[in-house]
Every structure is written in C-alpha cells, then in structure tokens.
Amino acid sequence: MITEAEITWDEAGVSQSARWRSEAGHPAPRRVVLADDAITADQAYRLACEGTALLWRGDYQGARQVVEAMARRIDRSRKATREQKSPEELFHLYRLAQAQRARTLGMVLIPISADHTIPLRRAPEVALACAEVYGIQEQDYVASLRELLGLIGAHEWRRRGVAIAAPGGEMRIHPHYGVFAPIRSEYLDLVAKAPLPATEFAWDIGTGTGVLAAILARRGVKRVIATDRDARAVTCAGENLARLGLSDEVEVVVADLFPDDSHPRAGLIVCNPPWLPGKPGSPLEHAIYDPDSRMLRGFLGGLARRLAPDGEAWLILSDLAEHLGLRTRDELSGWIAHAGLEVAGRLDARPQHPKAFDAADPLYQARRAETTSLWRLRIA
Numbered sequence: 001m002i003t004e005a006e007i008t009w010d011e012a013g014v015s016q017s018a019r020w021r022s023e024a025g026h027p028a029p030r031r032v033v034l035a036d037d038a039i040t041a042d043q044a045y046r047l048a049c050e051g052t053a054l055l056w057r058g059d060y061q062g063a064r065q066v067v068e069a070m071a072r073r074i075d076r077s078r079k080a081t082r083e084q085k086s087p088e089e090l091f092h093l094y095r096l097a098q099a100q101r102a103r104t105l106g107m108v109l110i111p112i113s114a115d116h117t118i119p120l121r122r123a124p125e126v127a128l129a130c131a132e133v134y135g136i137q138e139q140d141y142v143a144s145l146r147e148l149l150g151l152i153g154a155h156e157w158r159r160r161g162v163a164i165a166a167p168g169g170e171m172r173i174h175p176h177y178g179v180f181a182p183i184r185s186e187y188l189d190l191v192a193k194a195p196l197p198a199t200e201f202a203w204d205i206g207t208g209t210g211v212l213a214a215i216l217a218r219r220g221v222k223r224v225i226a227t228d229r230d231a232r233a234v235t236c237a238g239e240n241l242a243r244l245g246l247s248d249e250v251e252v253v254v255a256d257l258f259p260d261d262s263h264p265r266a267g268l269i270v271c272n273p274p275w276l277p278g279k280p281g282s283p284l285e286h287a288i289y290d291p292d293s294r295m296l297r298g299f300l301g302g303l304a305r306r307l308a309p310d311g312e313a314w315l316i317l318s319d320l321a322e323h324l325g326l327r328t329r330d331e332l333s334g335w336i337a338h339a340g341l342e343v344a345g346r347l348d349a350r351p352q353h354p355k356a357f358d359a360a361d362p363l364y365q366a367r368r369a370e371t372t373s374l375w376r377l378r379i380a
C-alpha cells in the first residue's frame, strides 16, 4: 500500500503544497511547518510529539542529526516496564512503542525533486535508491527522512547482497526494498541439511528473495515452483535466481499460497511463513506478522491435497510466538492434526542473531528461549 496524498504548509504567507509519498503507508501529516538548522533538537522533538511535521529547508546532514537526537530522547524516555508484565503485555507495549517511535521520527520531512534529487545542501545522491522504490515521478514530492534513510539502506543491501552459506558454495542473495531479507542463518542451515525426500519436484511457498528455492535447487531438486503474493518479492526472487543461474530449475509465480491446480502434486513443499501472529503495522511488516495465522493455517490446511502420497512438507517456524504468549504448542499441533498431517521429524536450531543475546532488548527473555524448527510433515 502506497499512501499518496498532499501536504500543505504556509511559506511567507502563501499556502504551498506538495505530493506526499510513504511506502510504509503513513498518512500525510496534517500540520507542517518549515524548519532549518536554527531549530534545536528539543524544539523539533516537542513539535514532532505534538504531531507537527518539519519540512526541512536547511542542511541535509543537519536534518539527520535532528532525527538522531530525537531518537536518543525517545530511547531515554522509555520506561523500564518489564517488571510485573506478562510476555504478551510486554510484546504489545513493545509494538506500541515501536509504532510511536516511527510516527515521531517520521515527522522530519525532506523535499525531493521529480528526478529524485534533494534540493538541500550536503544532500546525498539518492536517485537510484528512490527510483527503485518510487519509480518514475512526474512531480516533486516530500517523504520522511526516516523512510528515505530506509530506502538508502535497502539500496545498499540490494547492491551488495547478503552472503549465504549454501550447498555447492556461498551464494549472494540481493534483497529488494520491502522483501524479507535472509539475515538469520539458522533457518537457512536447517533447509540446507534436512534429509531430502526422493523427489524431483518441490514448491517453495512465500519465497521472498527466492533463497529457499535456490537452496533446494542447489541441493539437486530438478524443478522448483516458488510462489509469493507480493509482486516485489516475485521480481526480487526472479532476479536472484537468474543471477545464480537457476532460472531453468526454478519458476517464480505470483500466487496466494500454492501454485494453481494444473500442477501435479509435489514431493516436497517448503514454507517459512511470518513467525508471529498479528496485524502488520505497515506493508513492510507483511513478512513478519501473519494476521490470525492465516498463512500458517492456510499452508497446513492445503497440504493434504497437494502433497504426493509419500511426499513431505517442511514448515519453518520459530517458537518465539509461544514464548510471547501469542500461540500455544497445542494450537499448532491441533492445526497439524486437523489438516490430516503427522510429524515425521523435527530439526531445531538456536538463533544466533545479536538480539538473542542483547539483555537490554525488551523481549530478551522470550528471545533467549527461542528455538527455530523445521517441522517435517507427512500425510497421516
């Protein structure tokens, strides 16, 4: 979802307007004032907290410093709310705080010309990063500096790629903006080493960057169909697989969960759904939060009529949701049984990402207990 609207402000007594862009789906701020290097971080923070956006007219690096100073104020003011709260309450408070932080920091706005240049002193070159996400523009527009910094970071990732240890040697996966980036190695290792059923035909449901389809192809699966319902992910996966020379083995299609019924049953169906049940706070969170566990339950529920009789499904899921009180193990086991499936085996891994070891993280207790599993499922 892209929010396209107008923002208006007063300049020397004349009302001005510009197009508003927010890939994260944030609505156009209703109160906008001009700001430059004369504003202090405290003044900027106060205005942002009150819901007044600051359209920057000063030095670009000055705007960055203001946003950084605002972030420090927010982080300092975060109360130690950990005591006497259930993991579920802590998690909801954490999400609320994250949303509030994003809203406040998103109040510093940057003008961008239609050719994706920034008409401010000491502004970086962002044309490629903006064109990749916003496409061709016919008018000047305004975006939040926070979003712009996200676009610049995503552009760098896309350019450099992420190194993945894979069968047959390291491969680089280049995530696009808004596509789930495979930065947690433990689940990739599980897919790389789980015993492969004897099949030449596999599906990767919700392929994202295409990383799991690529691992399967590298493991020797002759034909993989990879689906995603997000067009951005399908483009990204297609580019990655082409770059890896795997376009003949893997076909990437837009689909809601499974490929259409014209395909024969598959000997292996893999899925790494979003790990947390919940409403995404922005379109960028669709790969993290699964509303009402729709993808998880839809995947499990559709397997019995799509798996070959001796085939296997690999569900990749962390139990973080269980530690946060958002889902129980019994619920998951119930969905598996109700779908006419049984568990043939499970491979577990402990997360290695930095947050799992950061005692200052508000969700540390749940994160340090987290296990990521590859569930091997068969038709019962």
Ligand SMILES: C[S@@+](CC[C@H](N)C(=O)[O-])C[C@H]1O[C@@H](n2cnc3c(N)ncnc32)[C@H](O)[C@@H]1O
Binding pocket: 180, 181, 182, 205, 206, 207, 208, 209, 210, 211, 212, 227, 228, 229, 230, 233, 255, 256, 257, 258, 272, 273, 274, 275, 286, 287, 288, 295
């Ligand atoms: C957690 S990401 C996993 C991406 C990739 N498979 C990986 O392991 O890195 C989940 C992916 O599922 C996709 N997705 C969500 N709901 C879907 C649906 N109903 N049908 C197909 N794909 C879906 C999302 O767009 C996202 O790319």
